[in-house]
Amino acid sequence: MELEFILNGEAVRMDAPPDMRALDLIRDVLGLTGTKEGCGRGECGACTILVNGVAVNSCLIYAPKLNGKTVMTVEGLARGEKLHPLQKAFLDEGAVQCGYCTPGMLMSAKALLDENTDPTEEEIEEAIGGNICRCTGYVKIIKAVQRAAKEMRDE
Ligand code: FES
Ligand code: FES
Incomplete structure (x- = not known):
């Protein structure tokens, strides 16, 4: 299905299978490998991203949940060379x-x-x-x- 969302300040439009995890979309499709997979079942927090400002375990939500949202991964924290x-x-x-x-x-x-x-x-x-x-x-x-x-x- 087609998804549109803001990722680290940039508009993203893409197709994703409805059963793809947000974690896999971010890491494998978009190549943002700062977000980590630990347990894969909501227990470790290594996969935490912000969705509309709320900390969410990206291993627990499907990619379509990002549609229409503002998403931030760890790659969105720094401003160029300047660390957050x-x-x-x-x-x-x-x-x-x-x-x-x-x-x-x-x-x-x-x-x-x-x-x-x-x-x-x-x-x-x-x-x-x-x-x-x-x-x-x-x-x-x-x-x-x-x-x-x-x-x-x-x-
Ligand atoms: S990978 Fe452990 S909570 Fe998501
Ligand atoms: S798990 Fe190694 S620094 Fe936190």
């Missing part, structure tokens, strides 16, 4: 180890900061509650989100 404050803060705080969870973490954090410019630790924990990280122990990730929030408030 969240990306910079993750690097500066050492919140990235293997990096597999990072795109999903960033997108969940982006959804949070778009709604709440000064989140508490608990609010950050809740926002990334669906994102599993096997490496960092989460403390540095939470610090990074707090740091990015502060930088964005001060901008």
Whole structure:
């Protein structure tokens, strides 16, 4: 079926099978491989994207659900060479180890900061509650989100 949506600020028009997962459309058809597949069943958050600003597990929705929506993947965060404050803060705080969870973490954090410019630790924990990280122990990730929030408030 024909789909039209905005992806990382650009209009996309394409055909996709109705039973294709949004994750596969993004990675395999559109070639945006920043979005990761971990569990494939809604448990790890590695595949998180924003759909109309809401963090969504792209492994759980079919591509036609993107029709008419505004979609952002991790590739949409940076502005050219300039990293998004969240990306910079993750690097500066050492919140990235293997990096597999990072795109999903960033997108969940982006959804949070778009709604709440000064989140508490608990609010950050809740926002990334669906994102599993096997490496960092989460403390540095939470610090990074707090740091990015502060930088964005001060901008
Ligand atoms: S791959 Fe989608 S939640 Fe794990
Ligand atoms: S940095 Fe490795 S899973 Fe999070």
